[in-house]
Amino acid sequence: MNKVIGNGRGSVEKPFLNDADINALGANGTVTNGGVNPNPNVSTGAASAPTGIVSESDGRLIVHEEAPDAISTGEELGGPNARVRFRWPDRLEWIKAAFARSFTSNMLVVKAPGAMEKQYFFVDQKLRDRIDAELKHVRIIPIYSLAGGHISLWPVEIPPPTGKNEWFDRLGKLLRKPPEFFPDKKLRVYWDHASKIYRVKVLPDSTPVAWPEKDTRELAGEALGEEAFVRTEDHPIFTDLVAGTELL
Secondary structure: OOOOEEOOOOOOOOOOOOOOOHHHEOOOOOEOOOOOOOOOOOOOOOOOOOOOOEEOOOOOEEOOOOOOOOOOOOOOOOOOOOOOOEOOOOOOOOEEEOHHHOEEEEEEEEOOOOOOOOEEEEEOHHHHHHHHHHEEEEEEEEEEEOOOOOEEEEEEEEOOOOOOOHHHHHHHHHHOOOHHHOOOEEEEEEEEOOOOEEEEEEEEOOOOEEOOOOOHHHHHHHHHOHHHEEOOOOOHHHHHHHOOOOOO
16 A cells, blocks of 8 residues: 655645646747647646735735746745745656646746855736846746655746757656646656756656645745745845946
8 A cells, every 4th residue: 555645635636726838838848929839638727817916815925827928945845834945856856746736937036146046036017027038937846755755846947939948858848748647657857967958757656645735826935935025126136136227
């Protein structure tokens, strides 16, 4: 008998998020203009939630889902109310991925000088015009580490349709797989230094995972924390981006 892994609340993977982002993935997984669905086997989902920041009346922070056309760290998930963190899988780490629970949002992604990890910020819609070029389309995917026994959020930046994106080709193919492809498989994602591309390996795996009951957008809000929600022009990261006069 298999052991149920996770928060002990069952192992049924309910696709409570209808993704609107699959329709914006092009032939190599990049964002396309016009939002045509390249994969007729995957539902494009319903309309996305409002793009402005909303603090729920009960104090929850929600990162809203956004079609591409339009990190602070917490504790590893150890219970129904624990926080997850944003991270990439390690090179030798096998993971289970809940793509049915993933979503895409436009986020500010920065890496401070000397920092080991990137930081992720959710910017209010009213502030985006001035830093639009800085925003990235980020697919946020819940993952379970088979070795570590914890759940995290995997932020995958989707490159723009222009330029050479061969490095993203395998990841793009992974993102276009239908949600039913993943429950009975495990993945290993790693950077091939020689070829300068990401590679994805797949093996059968029937390990049941009890995914959190919370919506992934709420989990992302908890992982980011209040300081990563850019609501006003005096937020430190916003003032850094807009400060100064461009030398022409």
